[in-house]
Amino acid sequence: MLKSRFSGLLFQLIALALSFGVVSLILISIDASPSEAFRNMFKGSFGEMRKFAEVLVAFVPLLLVTAGLLVTFSAGLWNIGVEGQVVLGAIATTWVYRYFLESDLPPALIITLAILGGMIGGAIWAAFTGILKVFGGVNEIFGGLGLNFVATALTIYLIFGPWKRPGVASMSGTIPFPDEFSLPLIENLRISPWALGIALIAIIIVFFLLQGTYFGLKLKAVGKNFRAAYLLGIPTWQYSMYSFLICGALAGLAGAMQVAAVYHRLIPSISSGYGYLGLMVAMLINYQAIWAIPVALFFAALNIGSIQLPIVMKLDSSLSGVLQGVLVLFALLVEGARQKFIKKGQNT
Amino acid sequence: MNVELKNINKHFGKVHANKDITLNIPSGTIQGILGENGAGKSTLMKILSGFIQADSGSQIILDGKSVVMNSPADAIQYGIGMLHQDPLDFPPMKILDNFLLGIPGSFFPNRKEATQDFNLLAKEYGFSLDPENYVDSLTVGERQQLEIMRLLFLGVRVFILDEPTTGISAAQKEKLFTTLKKFPEQAMTVIFVSHKLEDVESLCDRVAVLRAGQLVGTLNPPYQTKKIVEMMFGKEITLGERKPANVGEPVLSFDNISLEDARLRIKNINLEVREHEVIGLAGMEGSGQDLFMRACAGLVRPVGGKIQLKGQDLSGKSYHAFKQVGVNFLPAARLEEGLIPGLSLTDHFILAEQPRGIFIDRIAGQRLAEERIQSFNIRGTPLSPIESLSGGNQQRAELALLQNPLSLILLEHPTRGLDIESVIYIWSKLKERCHHGTSIIFISSDLEEILQYSDRVLVFFSGKVSQPLDANKTSVEELGQLIGGKGWAEIGDTHA
Incomplete structure (x- = not known):
């Protein structure tokens, strides 16, 4: 047991080394210095407080999405629709804010309602995927992907239609909300300690949900063997639905954070691809909640660090995406290789 | 084509599925292969048709030449084709497209x-198939005909048929047999695997x-059938000591139950199972x-009739309703249906108790x-993942999942592949349950095993069900x- 855990860690480190190696080769092939690029990425993310705060801004939605995906993955579901669920969370939050724009209610209450609204919005969007899956027999990957496109289209429609800025609608989004609608930020930085706290609490709750509750155990049973779980007396399709709802709520929460703490309005690319990035994090940590925090932080750092690249080195910032993708591929690859080793060891 | 099998051995892990089988099948014969389930028929046929490789x-010697076949495609090259029990065709495609599949060297x-x-x-x-029709409109018999034609067209000289009837x-059987009887005239060889003596x-x-x-x-x-x-x-025939069951109240009753699936239709089953009884x-x-x-488990809904459990009418009720009344079902496919790979023994026991709370x-x-x-003598620790246990221990674990008390236990092949000690142990556990009033159907x-442990026996043949036979008055023969x-x-x- 211990041995296999140790070898697991060792292989993951090999995967990490391999992916840095591949990215270095790419950089060398275009006559750029890998060491300089990596140094710049590190400086761009951890170099100064302001930049580290930016990393945390990216970390919050990424961690929330990952937390949600851990639930659906445990239930054996590929919730690709998480991206759209983030978007719907943002839309619902914006809707609640707009609804209370003229009200005299205390801002703290409005913010709370807006965030709850975002969670409900995300959950409803996830429920669509779940209903399509459970009652319509539509694979959640296709259902979710389709709904992602609908969600994006809906954002654009709202920004250029009913919620457009007075005068000319623009890609810069809806008109920003008043300052008191924002979650409190740390002075001179863009990070809200509230958002950070909510994200950390969410992942801790998910961790205990999966580790310590009957709910989590049943969810895992459904995910690992649907048929046997049914025969054991677990209401299987209901558990599939619950997992969609929980994941949708957490994704919606991520969307709410984007509106309430970062952009203070609805913008076209409000989810910034955190849904898809969260899928990569969840795969990379092999669906173990305990690794979510460090890996999500690492991915957020890569994202922010690479912003530096076009300015300093005339490299495209998508380099971070390349590194993230390659890393996930290698992690899956070495895990497959490791399983083969273990099997071989058992046979002889 | 003359087929010679020489010293065929095949191990699956520890299981010796084919033991030194030597069989010569002369060209132009129809060779029957008989044996009960697990006797090694399928393994042997899979070896001959290239699906698996022998030790x-x-x-394998064809017309005097020793050959090595690494895939079914290889086997077809050598002229050996297999007609599977479930036709390996593509229902949403046209008959002609199916026919064309697998023909080598024709990109267009x-x-x-x-x-x-x-x-x-x-x-x-003498087959009447329209090549422009779709495969899913055909009956099983017609799909067989299509498959036979495809193999003939591929130049197959040795036909292996696995339970084709x-x-x-x-009528389709008649036609199939007429077709098969023509093959030897053209020096083709037929290998017919079946359990139907007739x-x-x-x-x-x-x-x-x-x-x-x-x-053998x-x-x-x-x-001579005998x-x-x-x-x-x-x-x-070694019958151990059996005590006649002291039967009690009725537990399960079938009243004119009719069942149906894609293959079979069973009509009007009437049966009453009582406490303490083993069927x-x-x-x-x-x-x-x-x-x-x-x-019996509530997993298949009868198309007609009435099921009662402990006096409750459960016709058309769900599996969960049956479970509530105390029915537990242990499927034969342990890792597919019974247990959850990836979860530990402890996890399984916790789940089987139907826990409430958070x-x-x-x-x-x-x-x-x-x-x-x-108490179930399982070799493993509470944290052992279920898939790491050996087959026998998985079986014991499945039995250990049975709730207590229960009114009816349903078991599929409860001791298949187990050593004799495990078999005796498992049955002693089950008999203990019976003693306390549970009924068992297995x-x-x-x-x-059936004669040894049951009180009454039902025999099934092609959708027919026998009257319950008294196990004491029935022989293996x-x-x-x-x-x-x-x-x-x-x-x-x-x-009747």
């Missing part, structure tokens, strides 16, 4: 030419009987006993697991005949 030292098939070939071949064998009509007797020129992986012997016509059954199931279900795999058992009581779970592991392909479809007139089935 080293085994030899000539459909016109193929249609002509198809019609010619169909005419020769299951699920087809009498079919084998009426069709085959020679019969080889396998038992427990070994070739070959027979030539005229066949002799064949003896060879298939073994002579020695054994005998029959070759797929004869309807699995359907019957799933109906937080898992790990300490109680651990204690429960330790207790069950000890499926087994081991007739001795009689059961063997019934399973093979003989002697039904004397005992009468439930339709």
Whole structure:
């Protein structure tokens, strides 16, 4: 047991080394210095407080999405629709804010309602995927992907239609909300300690949900063997639905954070691809909640660090995406290789 | 084509599925292969058709030449084709497209030419198939015909047929046999695998009987059914001591139940199972006993009739409703249906207790697991992932999942593949349950096990169900005949 855990860690480190190696080769092939690029990425993310705060801004939605995906993955579901669920969370939050724009209610209450609204919005969007899956027999990957496109289209429609800025609608989004609608930020930085706290609490709750509750155990049973779980007396399709709802709520929460703490309005690319990035994090940590925090932080750092690249080195910032993708591929690859080793060891 | 199998051995892990089988099948014969489930028939046929490879030292000799086949495509190259029990075709495609599949070297098939070939071949064998029709509109028998034509077109000279008469009509069977009887004239060889004694007797020129992986012997016509059954199931009938069950109140009653699936239809079953009673279900795999058992569990809804459990009418109710009344079902496919790979023994025991509440009581779970592991003699720790246990231990774990108390336990092959000690142990555990009033219904392909442990036996054959037979007054031989479809007139089935 211990041995296999140790070898697991060792292989993951090999995967990490391999992916840095591949990215270095790419950089060398275009006559750029890998060491300089990596140094710049590190400086761009951890170099100064302001930049580290930016990393945390990216970390919050990424961690929330990952937390949600851990639930659906445990239930054996590929919730690709998480991206759209983030978007719907943002839309619902914006809707609640707009609804209370003229009200005299205390801002703290409005913010709370807006965030709850975002969670409900995300959950409803996830429920669509779940209903399509459970009652319509539509694979959640296709259902979710389709709904992602609908969600994006809906954002654009709202920004250029009913919620457009007075005068000319623009890609810069809806008109920003008043300052008191924002979650409190740390002075001179863009990070809200509230958002950070909510994200950390969410992942801790998910961790205990999966580790310590009957709910989590049943969810895992459904995910690992649907048929046997049914025969054991677990209401299987209901558990599939619950997992969609929980994941949708957490994704919606991520969307709410984007509106309430970062952009203070609805913008076209409000989810910034955190849904898809969260899928990569969840795969990379092999669906173990305990690794979510460090890996999500690492991915957020890569994202922010690479912003530096076009300015300093005339490299495209998508380099971070390349590194993230390659890393996930290698992690899956070495895990497959490791399983083969273990099997071989058992046979002889 | 002359087929010679020489010293065929095949191990699956520790299981020796084929033991040194040597069999010569002369060109132009129809060779029957008989044997009960697990006797090694399928393994041998899969080796001959290239699906799996035999252990080293085994030899396949075709017309005097030793060959090595690494895939079914290789086998077809050598002229060996297999007709599977479930036709390996593509239902949403056209018949002609299916026909064209697998024809080597034609990237752009000539459909016109193929249609002509198809019609010619169909005419020769008297099949009436429209090449432009879709496969999913065909019956199982017609799909067989299509498959036979495809193999013929590929130049197959040795036909292996695996249980081809299951699920087809009498007329289609007649046609199939007529077709097969034409093959030897063209020096083709037919290998006919079946458990239906009548079919084998009426069709085959020679019969080889396998038992427990070994070739027990070959027979030539005229066949004596008694002799064949003896060879298939073994002579020695060792009945242990059995106490007649002290039956109590009715637990399960079937009132004119009719069941249906894609292959079979079972009509009007009437049965009453009482407390303390053990009912054994005998029959070759797929004869309807699995359907019957799933109906008892509430997993299959009868198309007609009434099911009562402990006096409650459960007709049309869900599996969960059956479970509530105390029915537990242990499926044969342990890792597919019974257990959850990736979860530990403790996790399984916790889940099987139908826990309520929010937080898992790990300490109680651990204690429960330790207790069950000890009392069921499972070799493993509470944290062992279920898939890391050996088959026998997985089986014990499944039994340990049974809730207590229960009114009815349904078991599919409860002791298949287990050593004799485990078998005795498992049955002692089950008998203990019976003693406390639980009824058991179990499926087994081991007739001795059925006679040894059941009070009454139901025999299934192609959707027919026998009257309950008193296990004390039945012999392995009689059961063997019934399973093979003989002697039904004397005992009468439930339709009568």
